[in-house]
Amino acid sequence: MIFVVSFLVVLMLVGAVAASIFRDLISAVIAAALVSLVASILFYFLQAPDVAMAEAAIGAALTAAIFIIAIRRTKRYEE
Amino acid sequence: MMSFLADYIYYIGAFGLILIGLYIILVKHNLIKVIVGLGILDTGVNLFLISVGYITKGTAPIFSKPGIDSEHMIDPVPQALVLTAIVIGVAVLALALSLAIRLYQHYGTLNLRKIREQRW
Amino acid sequence: MRRIVSILLLIIVALGISLSLAKIPFGAPKTKVGKHYINEGVKETGATNIVTSVVVSYRGFDTLGEVTVLFIAAIGIGAVLSTGRKKAMRETTPASLVLYTGCRLLFPLILIFGTYIFIHGHLTPGGGFQGGAIIASGFLLIYLGCQERRISRVASNMAESLGGLTFVVIGLLGLAFGGYFLLNFLPKGIANALFSAGIIPIIYIAIGFKVGSELTSIIDNLIEES
Numbered sequence: 001m002i003f004v005v006s007f008l009v010v011l012m013l014v015g016a017v018a019a020s021i022f023r024d025l026i027s028a029v030i031a032a033a034l035v036s037l038v039a040s041i042l043f044y045f046l047q048a049p050d051v052a053m054a055e056a057a058i059g060a061a062l063t064a065a066i067f068i069i070a071i072r073r074t075k076r077y078e079e
Numbered sequence: 080m081m082s083f084l085a086d087y088i089y090y091i092g093a094f095g096l097i098l099i100g101l102y103i104i105l106v107k108h109n110l111i112k113v114i115v116g117l118g119i120l121d122t123g124v125n126l127f128l129i130s131v132g133y134i135t136k137g138t139a140p141i142f143s144k145p146g147i148d149s150e151h152m153i154d155p156v157p158q159a160l161v162l163t164a165i166v167i168g169v170a171v172l173a174l175a176l177s178l179a180i181r182l183y184q185h186y187g188t189l190n191l192r193k194i195r196e197q198r199w
Numbered sequence: 200m201r202r203i204v205s206i207l208l209l210i211i212v213a214l215g216i217s218l219s220l221a222k223i224p225f226g227a228p229k230t231k232v233g234k235h236y237i238n239e240g241v242k243e244t245g246a247t248n249i250v251t252s253v254v255v256s257y258r259g260f261d262t263l264g265e266v267t268v269l270f271i272a273a274i275g276i277g278a279v280l281s282t283g284r285k286k287a288m289r290e291t292t293p294a295s296l297v298l299y300t301g302c303r304l305l306f307p308l309i310l311i312f313g314t315y316i317f318i319h320g321h322l323t324p325g326g327g328f329q330g331g332a333i334i335a336s337g338f339l340l341i342y343l344g345c346q347e348r349r350i351s352r353v354a355s356n357m358a359e360s361l362g363g364l365t366f367v368v369i370g371l372l373g374l375a376f377g378g379y380f381l382l383n384f385l386p387k388g389i390a391n392a393l394f395s396a397g398i399i400p401i402i403y404i405a406i407g408f409k410v411g412s413e414l415t416s417i418i419d420n421l422i423e424e425s
Contacts, residue, residue: 066172101209141249170273
């Protein structure tokens with residue numbers, strides 16, 4: 001059990017570091033959505049099903065969608 | 080070492096996310112990357128709040144059957160507060176992105192150093 | 200120079216947070232208010248989902264504040280991005296037949312799922328905010344897959360305003376009937392039945408409509424180009 005949680009936390013931190021390193025902004029947004037998704041799974045392990053559902057629906061899906069719509073109206077690559 | 084890890088792994092995760100989010104906001108100079116960092120900081124703080132309210136070997140606070148044992152249920156108040164915080168986080172992100180779109184239409188670039196040079 | 204100052208600031212913040220995190224024990228019961236809500240929650244409000252009864256009944260005023268913040272954000276986005284000229288979508292190639300039919304087939308299923316989640320908010324994990332977000336994802340699918348269909352502005356504005364108005368009116372009715380704002384004045388019913396827990400299902404239905412139409416209008420404002 002502890003190994004599953006440790007693996008998920010390491011995955012989350014690697015995703016956050018990747019979101020800061022990537023130069024293509026759409027890849028950075030997808031890494032941030034991965035952080036949100038793993039956080040939603042950790043919320044489920046901490047016995048909070050309402051919060052897990054809210055984070056999965058709002059953080060992983062809608063945030064990534066509005067980021068990609070905003071990037072489409074501006075530039076894609078970071079200078 | 081293993082008992083230290085078992086006790087504090089969730090705190091380490093939340094702490095790492097807060098630090099990485101703060102680093103992105105302070106150092107990067109593309110506006111959309113700063114807003115991504117704001118979102119990561121938000122997720123880290125919410126994870127920290129939920130992990131404070133956890134009780135060892137507890138269950139979720141829902142009485143699904145009439146005679147369920149309520150001795151080991153965890154605290155419901157942090158979950159209610161984090162529910163509010165998640166929705167307000169997405170509202171702030173959407174408003175920040177609409178301001179970034181406006182800035183791009185006005186200055187032609189999203190690089191914060193070039194915008195600062197152009198203003199003078 | 201700027202990098203050195205920010206790394207120094209990060210080290211100071213990291214020291215401060217880790218020193219205070221080491222003092223919080225993980226997994227020990229910490230407050231007594233939570234125990235009171237768990238023991239007396241079903242008797243006082245009638246809802247079996249304790250988190251719902253905390254969000255709507257015990258701390259209902261915070262939920263009113265959150266609904267106001269979401270409303271102000273939606274109005275702000277509409278005001279910042281409008282230029283007064285005629286709006287048109289960007290020229291795109293129309294989607295293939297499989298995508299178009301698939302989106303039209305999935306859309307009512309997603310709407311039914313979201314409605315189910317916010318109607319049963321007081322019995323199972325879920326509630327108004329989660330159901331509203333799922334409904335907004337259904338509308339996002341229509342925007343992405345079937346680009347000739349548009350959501351009518353008038354209907355979504357009306358749904359949003361009616362949702363917010365219902366919440367405030369029910370609170371004021373509580374003030375009229377009893378002593379305070381958001382008093383639970385309808386009968387509480389049997390626990391675990393659908394029509395129980397007084398005003399909690401009605402408030403969650405109003406919040407579900409409001410959040411769903413608000414997130415849809417945010418996406419609508421961001422997609423259109425002037």
